[in-house]
Amino acid sequence: MIAIEYVRGDATAPRGKGVKIVAHVCDDLGGWGKGFVLAVSRRWPEPEAAYRRWHRERAGNDFGLGAAQFVRVEPYVWVANLVGQRGIRTGRSSGVPVRYEAIDVALGRLADRAVELEASVHMPRIGCGLAGGTWSRIEPLVTERLLARGIPVTVYDVRA
Template sequence: MSGITYVRGDATAPSVKGVKIVAHVCNDIGGWGKGFVLAVSRRWPEPEAAYRAWHRDRASNDFALGAVQLVRVERYVRVANMIGQRGTRTGSKGVPVRYEAIDTALTALAGHAADLGASVHMPRIGCGLAGGKWSRIEPLVTERLVARNIPVTVYDHDA
């Protein structure tokens, strides 16, 4: 038992009480326009605007693989922009996902969630356009979040 709750539905619409963090993986080149971010942007404009500003000003901030940006979008909802993929295309260095960066980001996310008393909601991060394998990411989610008693729900979207 992983301790992760799996449901069918929309990760941008968690229906539990309390503070919620919707977590997802972003690339490190400032691109926002395909995959789960489209669902995020349909619901809230703030995460995309914050990500683009974070990337634009990266010379003077912590924007890099493994970094997390928490964006408040509603009174009890935050979106975690986690930098966990190098670029956007599969090439000579393989798929864009960077498991070490996702691990680092999940560690930071756990701190934010613990501080807020929040539950975490996500799609199968790093497994869409980033090309990652859930069999590699699920243990990271379990180790970094579930082991700290942070409730995690993973959403499989109805296509």
């Protein structure tokens, strides 16, 4: 089985040839304003607009924990909005917003799309920033859902 490639850099500038999907975790409140989404919005306006519309029209679509939305931003680049976070962390929060089960389901949907597009997947350490998750819980999900299906995955760590 292939292994996750870890690199230093910006996941919004995915490396390599062919079709690429940039994946990240979103909350289920329709919030978009902190963390990695800011880098996504600086590079491409479409994912934020699509996510906000998806949330606004949620009564008539599949928006919710475990859902995945795919937005084409360049001829060979897509962004995957993965709903894997219940709410957001506030000063009064007890516990973390990450929902590992939802990330697992969303990664399955990401894998299906990556196979369909013959794409590689590029991401920061999803679910580990503002969502409060740990990579030791996320990495096995990425391995099981993506690598086990032969999908190349690159994880980007920002430069110090």
